[in-house]
Amino acid sequence: MEETREEQADGAVARVAAIDIAKASGVVCMRLPHEDREGRRVQQVWTVASTTNAVLELGDRLLCQGVQRVVMEATGNYWKPFFYLLEARGLECWLVNAREVKNVPGRPKTDKLDAVWLAKLAERGMVRASFVPPKPVRQLRDLTRTRTAFTQDRTRHKHRVEKALEDAQIKLSSVVSDLFGVSGRAMLDALVAGERNPRALAELARGSLVNKRELLVEALTGQFEEHHSRLLRILLETVDHFTRQISELDRHITMLLNELAGPAAAAEHDDAPTTAVGRPGPELVERLDAVPGVGATTAHIILAEIGLDMNRFPSPEHLVSWAKLCPRTIQSGTKNTTGPAGRGNPWLKGALGEAANAAARTDSFLGSRYRRIVKRRGHAKALVAVARSILVIAWHLINDPDARYQDLGADWHQRHLNSARRTRDLVRQLQALGHQVTLAPTA
Incomplete structure (x- = not known):
């Protein structure tokens, strides 16, 4: 020593x-x-x-x-x-x-x-511990991250399929919205099997595509050769392989979430304080799924990345700060400014970004929040604001066993907006369009 x-x-x-x-x-x-x-x-x-x-x-x-x-x-x-x-x-x-x-x-x-x-x-106590979840949550995180990676790989291979079709002058994606839907996939399989007649391929259309058969015949007329057939078969087999693996991962994720329900029951019998530790995973997924823009897959990622124990994050603000969904405060003298939020957890931010993008298109409080912010702050900042709101909602749903999501309604801001402020905003919008506005009280 x-x-x-x-x-x-x-x-x-x-x-x-x-x-x-x-x-x-x-x-x-x-x-x-x-x-x-x-x-x-x-x-x-x-x-x-x-x-x-x-x-x-x-x-x-x-x-x-x-x-x-x-x-x-x-x-x-x-x-x-x-x-x-x-x-x-x-x-x-x-x-x-x-x-x-x-x-x-x-x-x-x-x-x-x-x-x-x-x-x-x-x-000297001058370090701060990073968040490392317990072993069951780490295992869940491994599964959800692998599923995300496989989903991205499958999407890339789908793009390669479209590229191969374009190389053969097959313009199917210009008519079919989803190449891997029922009709699109049937035509792709027929091409691989050796069918080259555009009209025979167009007869495979189903649903609304039946009315577009003439367009399909034109789009399926190209220079599809044996080389393209071999390449397309390999790509389709790879896409199918990823689909099977993703389904297998979904099954394992569901099983693991069911196993995470065990400690909660034990805690209830021991008269332990109510916490989010071990709360039944499927129930949490169901409650998170009620949030606009959040599906089961996004709920799985949220639970895997932040865990089921909100004692690690004493308040929603702590969680938002950890996820880097709020601007960094910079103070010097009498000057207060904000800086970049930082990178944060890419898996969590990616899932929240997709959820925010989906919520922005809904007729809900979150959709209204996006449309309200995007006018003055732009698309990117509006999405971050909605993602932050979703994460705050998730914190409350995970932390409180009795909490349920109730949408405030798309008109919540209008109902709670000060009338003078609303008048001022409307006047500014009219003036921006080139109008001269004069206000007069109604009789």
Whole structure:
């Protein structure tokens, strides 16, 4: 052990370890109080392989030393073996944002110095833990993220199908709104099977496309060769493969959500305080599904990304700030400005963005909110505002077992708008159109 002279700050963690993690190893810095000299600290730095046995041995060693907290930076996926294995050993693990624990510029940078610096910050309480959900929610998150990735891959292959048709002068997408609907897919399969007669292909139309057969004949007249047939068959098989995998993931997600219902029942029998921990997943999905723009898939992603325990986020504002759906406040002297919100969780923000885009087209409170904001702030900021509202609603639905979504109505803003303010806004709109407005009270 090497003795150091730093004094322990008030509220510091007495026994702490920090790990600077790389792909194949991690540098560990353990800092403890001196056994004989009060106010003194001792530290030890060593390298540990990132294999399972080595990490488990590290956990036993830290437990023997009475380490209270283990801190590590979020470095790709390399932190996960250390975090999960040490957490399973019973240690309190903190994952911190690497951007927030940078060393002082100009100082030498090595793995050892980074580990020592991180340990010093941790023992003084100068780090903030990132949100790492419990294991069942992490498993749900893996499934929903894989489903999102597969859905995106399937969409890309559908675009490749359309590109292959365009290369063969088949303009089917100009007439058919969905190439992979009943009629479109039947025509694609017939093309792969060897059918080249445009009229025979057009006879496969169903529903409203029956009235567009002449347009279909024109669109299906092209230069479709055997090369295009082979390519189209491979692409369609790939699309079908992704569809089957997505269905399998949906089944596993539903099963896992049903399993998450277990702890809630146990908590009720133990007279535990009402929290969102372990609340039946299917019920939460059903309640989130009632929000305009939010479907079952979006509800799955929301639950997987923020978890079922809102104790981690004391208020909706905390959750919105964590998701980076509110502007950053910048204050200097008497000047207050706002800055970019930041990147946030891309999986959550992507799902909320799609939900907000869908809600914007509905005749609901959220749709009215979008149309009200888009006039003066633009499309992007209006979508962020609606996404923020959806996340706040989700927080209340997850946090309160009795909460149910009730739409306020598309006319809510009109009913609660000050009449003088509404008059002023209408006058401005007329003036912007070139009219001269004179107001006179009615008799």
